[in-house]
Amino acid sequence: MVKRCAGRVGMSAGSFAGHTLRAGFVTSAARAGEPERRIMRQTGHKSIEMVLRYIRRANVFSDNAELALGL
Secondary structure, X not given: OHHHHHHHOOOOHHHOOXXXXXXXXXXXXXXXXXOHHHHHHXXXXXXHHHHHHXXXXXXXXXXXXXXXXXX
């Protein structure tokens, strides 16, 4: 369903899946300051390590030295 909807709006359907929504939720919730345990209750993740992997990936773009350089 996600692939079909992406294709309908002109996006590459191959770049999206149901997992995309789950990963996006984890990233957005973490950026909003939600605690990991609360995110896990929503997503069904069983290990905090997996949730932290998503959060670390998201922080690569928002918490880096480049920002201080104004690039």
